[in-house]
Amino acid sequence: MAMSRIVYVNGDYLPEEDATVSVFDRGFLMADGVYEVTSVLGGKLIDFDGHAKRLERSLSELEMESPLDRDALLAIHREMVRRNDITDGMIYLQITRGNPGDRDFAFPEPGSTAPTVVLFTQSKPGLAQSPQAQTGLKVISIDDLRWGRRDIKTVQLLYPSMGKMMAKKAGADDAWMVEESGLVTEGTSNNAYIVKGGRIVTRNLSNDILHGITRAAVLRFAREAQMEVEERAFTIDEAKAADEAFVTSASAFVMPVVSIDGTRLGDGKPGPVAARLREIYLDESLKTAI
Numbered sequence: 001m002a003m004s005r006i007v008y009v010n011g012d013y014l015p016e017e018d019a020t021v022s023v024f025d026r027g028f029l030m031a032d033g034v035y036e037v038t039s040v041l042g043g044k045l046i047d048f049d050g051h052a053k054r055l056e057r058s059l060s061e062l063e064m065e066s067p068l069d070r071d072a073l074l075a076i077h078r079e080m081v082r083r084n085d086i087t088d089g090m091i092y093l094q095i096t097r098g099n100p101g102d103r104d105f106a107f108p109e110p111g112s113t114a115p116t117v118v119l120f121t122q123s124k125p126g127l128a129q130s131p132q133a134q135t136g137l138k139v140i141s142i143d144d145l146r147w148g149r150r151d152i153k154t155v156q157l158l159y160p161s162m163g164k165m166m167a168k169k170a171g172a173d174d175a176w177m178v179e180e181s182g183l184v185t186e187g188t189s190n191n192a193y194i195v196k197g198g199r200i201v202t203r204n205l206s207n208d209i210l211h212g213i214t215r216a217a218v219l220r221f222a223r224e225a226q227m228e229v230e231e232r233a234f235t236i237d238e239a240k241a242a243d244e245a246f247v248t249s250a251s252a253f254v255m256p257v258v259s260i261d262g263t264r265l266g267d268g269k270p271g272p273v274a275a276r277l278r279e280i281y282l283d284e285s286l287k288t289a290i
């Protein structure tokens with residue numbers, strides 16, 4: 001039987017069955033909370049500072065005070081890796097506006113309600129050797145029906161969750177979300193890229209997409225390797241005519257996409273640009289893992 005995980009709740013490290021939050025927590029009632037997922041490889045945190053900075057920004061955009069500074073956050077992450085004996089896997093962190101003791105649309109008075117801070121671990125031995133990196137993902141396109149502040153990493157994940165189910169029902173692995181104009185925003189839980197004639201195209205940063213931490217690192221490494229990068233919106237039709245495609249996220253790193261709505265890209269196998277970027281990203285981010 002699997003050993004019970006140790007979960008962090010508001011300063012305590014507890015067995016998961018004893019870790020609880022209030023039914024009045026605004027995360028539960030209003031999805032009034034933000035989260036981060038940081039990968040662990042070889043017992044070390046990947047891109048930790050990027051995730052810590054984005055967390056700060058998400059909190060500040062929602063007028064929530066940050067309950068923990070970068071060093072305190074790092075210490076808790078490391079303690080979670082240690083207590084749960086994580087070699088490869090993920091650390092999930094969530095901060096909500098807390099429990100004001102009742103349900104009310106208005107935010108509680110500043111300083112009156114402590115935020116809720118929860119962390120748990122997911123052990124994924126061999127995370128970087130995922131067999132999907134060899135076969136690639138099949139994606140479908142779906143309408144992007146989310147709200148307009150996708151740059152804030154809120155726990156309001158119902159539509160992305162429905163998107164994964166639509167993909168599953170269609171026999172695919174994931175979905176890319178498309179605006180009325182035909183322009184692709186991103187994947188349900190990743191940033192989306194196409195490659196044409198060696199040039200990498202991914203949507204520019206705005207409120208329309210999450211500012212992926214893996215995206216920032218991958219684009220930096222691509223430019224350092226003299227690869228051509230264009231940050232602009234692309235349509236789903238342009239994507240279907242691309243040589244190759246891929247997605248990035250903290251837990252999937254760089255993952256090739258081999259078909260869109262049943263249209264095969266290139267020869268239907270993971271492309272060389274995605275493979276090279278995956279290798280560079282894993283090599284370089286391991287060097288700076290802490």
Ligand code: PMP
Nearest residue numbers: 189190191210212213214249250
């Ligand atoms: N877009 C969305 C909608 C996501 O949920 C995620 C992953 N949480 C990403 C992009 C990728 O971001 P990151 O590289 O920081 O994991």
